[in-house]
Amino acid sequence: MHFKAQMTVILHEPLRSLSPDEMDDAIGYVIVIGVNAPDLAAAARYAHDVALRPRKGDGSFRTFEGVVDDAQIQRIEKTDWEPVIQQNAKRIDQEGVYYSTGLIFFGAADDEVG
Secondary structure: OEEEEEEEEEEEEEEOOOOOOOOOOEEEEEEEEEEEOOOHHHHHHHHHHHHHOOEOOOOOEOOOOEEEEEEEEEEEOHHHOOHHHHHHOOOOOOOEEEEEOOOEEEEHHHHHHO
16 A cells, blocks of 8 residues: 655754744644555654654765654555655665655744744
8 A cells, every 4th residue: 555644854953054044943843754564553653753764865874863743655556656755766666765855944934834
């Protein structure tokens, strides 16, 4: 079964913004994850692990101290993904995580609006 998980992580310590255009430090981030799992519980475990240890572009892991504050996980068909994701997800038919977005960081002001 295929699942799409949107995970929101709240950081224990804010990340200082490196961009002069950004006023707020990041207090958390959102990541979307594609999972092939036997059931919802297994999909949630896979997505939780990736949310707290997302991969960088070079394949190494980033580790953040934080908690998954919100998880929206829905069962989908693998053909529901955009064609580019289907083509690039090399492990889509194997159990585990086969896709994840980059991190979408947000500050305290963004959190209050959402």
